[in-house]
Amino acid sequence: DTGVSQDPRHKITKRGQNVTFRCDPISEHNRLYWYRQTLGQGPEFLTYFQNEAQLEKSRLLSDRFSAERPKGSFSTLEIQRTEQGDSAMYLCASSLLKRGALEDTQYFGPGTRLTVL
């Protein structure tokens, strides 16, 4: 099994620019999560999908943020009009929630480090 992959690994952009990150989950995983991690902190939940449906969004996810998972496989996270406060590591995780199961386990990708100048 290949793990969760994310692209790019690093992104440097100027304030006001738009950026898009991609996440490829583990094959056949039906759930995909996005988190944000700032220096010295634990990851904070942003949003998640079950297949192609976006089921929950955190209040951290402002209007400038949008996530999609159009075919229930890979996902993209776009940030419009970036601000310096958006600088962080953006983590993607995937899991397989089986029918009738009460728990799943999330497997994380290496993250995309965003620096906004």
Added chain:
Amino acid sequence: GNSVTQMEGPVTLSEEAFLTINCTYTATGYPSLFWYVQYPGEGLQLLLKATKADDKGSNKGFEATYRKETTSFHLEKGSVQVSDSAVYFCALSPLGFQKLVFGTGTRLLVSP
């Protein structure tokens, strides 16, 4: 609300010392509990988990027991190695699935 509190680091130990990293949680219902580890320059890796009270998760010599009465999930290892140096995150999943709520992480430094 749901939250996780971890002991502040860094925790500095000599090789072969005993390790405890404290983790307590606040949650509605009966969450699942996790320890993740982040090695330098790498992504988060699941270390161990427990899904119900009194369960013990274990992996690579690390152990943690789900204690509902004290709302704790402390991480222990009997004899640490230099290669265990990393940041350890305690996390909960409120309903066993859906989003994870993380603590702030505890950095472990093990010297030879």
